[in-house]
Amino acid sequence: MRNWLPIHGYQSYMRMRRTGLLRASPPKILALGFFALIALGTLLLYLPISARHPLDLLSAFFMASSAVTITGLAVVDPAIDLTQFGQIVLISLVQLGGLGYVTFAVVSAITLGKRMSLRHQALALEAFNQTSVSKLRQTAFSVLRISLVIEIIAAAILALWWAREYPWPTAIYRGIFHAIAAFNNSGFSLFPNSLAQFVSDPVTVLTITFAIMLGGLGFTVISDIWRKRRWSRLQPYTRIMVLGTVILNLVGFTAIWILEYGNANTLGGLTWDGQALAAWMQTITTRTAGFSTIDVNRMHDSSALIMMLLMFIGGGSLSLSSGIKLGTFIVLLAAARSYIFQRAEVVLLKRAIAPQTVQKALALLLVSAGLVFAGTLIMTIFEKAHFVDILFEVIAAVSTTGLSRGITPSLSGPSQLLLVALMFAGRIGPLTLVYSIATQQRSRVRYPEADFQVG
Structure with a gap:
């Protein structure tokens, strides 16, 4: 996996030189585009004007990768170690990586009145997770x-x-930075210890968390809600996503509040309303955002386990969050329910789910779990940190969540490169990564069925 991108990138380049055409699948082009953006960001952050103390190449590469993959894991503190130029570069990479370079390419082509080729249409469809070219412009x-x-x-x-406490230019600059970081589900902050100083500030917490939720809900869901504006008229997928998001957030919020209620290092010293805001923030931020108002390293292992589950699930499809996606999780639950109750079809809101969708959900679950297992195994070889901290770090990378239990800056070089690979895989999607590595072949041969025992 580590050598896949350079090898395929080189092969595509040599083929383009020989034939004049770039014969690559849409996922490969997407991956190469993100890699090119990471390379550009690395060079910009490596410049002396980007940091108060010049970054080494590995640190610049890690920060650029974390920004483009909208993760938020950091080996340096953006508020302390980066200059304003470096901070602008960082948040620009977040914006470009979040919305995707394909969005800007498609809009530019449409604006200039150019018709997209079939290959470019396939590329855009892959980026937007769409099946209809007619819906691409919209x-x-x-x-x-x-x-x-x-x-x-x-x-x-x-x-x-924030203008109540800071000069107007500072308040505006930080407001723009954090709005972009929150909506793009990236955990970079210009304040010490993330947003710890706003732990009991309802305006800051609610603004940041609702921006995170909207970014993680999915553009198709938001667009459907905006157009229909009535629950009965919404698409079944939209209703499922809204209900799933509400239920998952309430369950996580309740669990974290109960588990951390007596912890003097986290919620124990806060008033009840401060505890509610802190528990709410830590629940929403695990949907692949990465901000925090309390010390995650001092939370109980039980709370960390809940957060790892929420990170692994992530947000909605065609959103700015990663993870296996909430829709995948709901389809898997529905499939398990159908099997337990011996129903022939997988049904959600009186709609049957196609078998291909269930297979895709299962494949995504297994690939993502495989990445977590492999990453955890490799990192335990290089690091002596607590196992829960390592597992938390790996899941945060795969789900592109900027949360950490404090071990990121102290990781060895190989572990940092491993996290970069996991963030990249999590951003472009594990299934897309597998599709890019292995050429899909369809066989016309049909085989007889055989009984195979499972469970």
């Missing part, structure tokens, strides 16, 4: 429009609220 513009509106509103609220 989806592309919806992504930009929704993103800019939400980011502007969040930035304005944060700037106005």
Whole structure:
């Protein structure tokens, strides 16, 4: 896996030189595009003007990778170690990586009145997780429009609220930075200890968390809600995603509050409303965002386990979050329920789920779990940290969540490179990664069925 991208990138380049055409699958082009953006970000962050103390190449590469994959894991503190130029580079990489370079390419092509080739259409369909070219134009513009509106509103609220304590230029700059970071589900912050100083600040916490939720809900869901505006008229997928998001957030919120209620190092010293805000923040931020208002390293292992589950599930499809995705998790639950109750079809809200969708969900679960297992195994070889801390770090990387139990800066070089690979795999999607590595072959040969025992 480690050598896949350079090898295939080189092969594609040599083929392009010989034939004049880039014969690569859409997932490969997407992966190469993100890798190119990471390379550019690495060079910019490596410049002396980007950091108060020049970064070494590995640190610049790690930070650029974390920004482009909208993760938020950091080996240096953006608020302390980066200059304003470096911070702008970082948040620009977050914005470009979050919305995807394909969005800008498609919108630019449409704006210039150019017709996209079949290969470019396939590339855009892969990026937007769409099957219809007719919906591509609407989806592309919806992504930009929704993103800019939400980011502007969040930035304005944060700037106005923070202007009470900071000069207007500082408040506006930090408001824009955190609005982009929150909506793109990235955990970078310009305050010491993330957002710890706002642990009991309802305006800051609610603004940040709602931006995270909207970014992780999915553009198709937001667009459907905006157009229909009535629950009965919403698409079944939209209703399932909204219900699933509410239930998962409430379960996580309740579990974290109960488990950390008596912990003097986290929620124990706060008032009841402060505890509610802190528990809410830690629940929402695990949906692959990465902000924190309490010390994650001092949370109980039971709470860390709940957070790892929430990180692994992630947010919605065609959203700015990663993980196996909430839709995948719901389909798997529905499939298990159908099998237990011996139903022939997998049904959600009186709609049958196609067998191919169930197979995709199972494949995504296994590939993601395999990445977590392999990453954890390798990191335990290089590091002497507590097992829970290592597992937490690996799941945070695979799900592109910027949360850490404090071990990221102290990791060895091989472990940091491993995290970069996991973040990259988590960003482009494990299934896309597998599709890129192995050429899909369809056989016309049909085989007889055989009884095979499982369970």
